[in-house]
Amino acid sequence: PVTDFDWSLSGEDIVSVSLDKTMRVWRVVSGECLRVIQDRVELLAVTFHTVNNNVFVVGTVNGLLKFMNLSTGKEVQEILISDGDVRSVCVDKNGTHVFAADGMGVIHSLTEDPSSGHYIVTSRITISSRAPITCLAYCNRVSKGAAPLVLVNVAEDRLQLLKCVGTQLTDGSYRMA
Secondary structure, X not given: OEEEEEEOOOOOEEEEEEOOOEEEEEEOOOOOEEEEEEOOOOEEEEEEOOOOOOEEEEEEOOOEEEEEEOOOXXXXXXXXXXXXXXXXXXXXXXXXXXXXXXXXXXXXXXXXXXXXXXXXXXXXEEOOOOOOEEEEEEEOOOXXXXXXXXXXXXXXXXXXXXXXXXXXXXXXXXXXX
């Protein structure tokens, strides 16, 4: 079954990932599958890059974060970020920061190295030691002058907002039961 999907920036395509170890790119208007990319492991999370419509980011069951080229279907970068599975991924509005959540309750922050264009892990924050994080969503800001936020869904019946200052996520103690 499909585990996650995302719209491209243009709204013309959708990328999906699934437990059958495939990434699929779909053309919205025709419903045509444009590309099938086979992987070695089950795939749990996917998001398009927020600036480069030709790149999408995939999270796997074995803790890998993969940056994929849409046009070629080739992997651009692969990073082992967790001993657990990567369940959700989001990218900030500038495409310079990536946040990935795992099944062990940790959010991993990555930053793009401007000289190489590759991402490196810059920080980690444990949100829950008892439950996996199932979803992340980046919000540029909720009001003028406010810091960007990352909305976190923890599989223990709560949502949490984290303040995003560069690559650092801080607990803003905005908890919604």
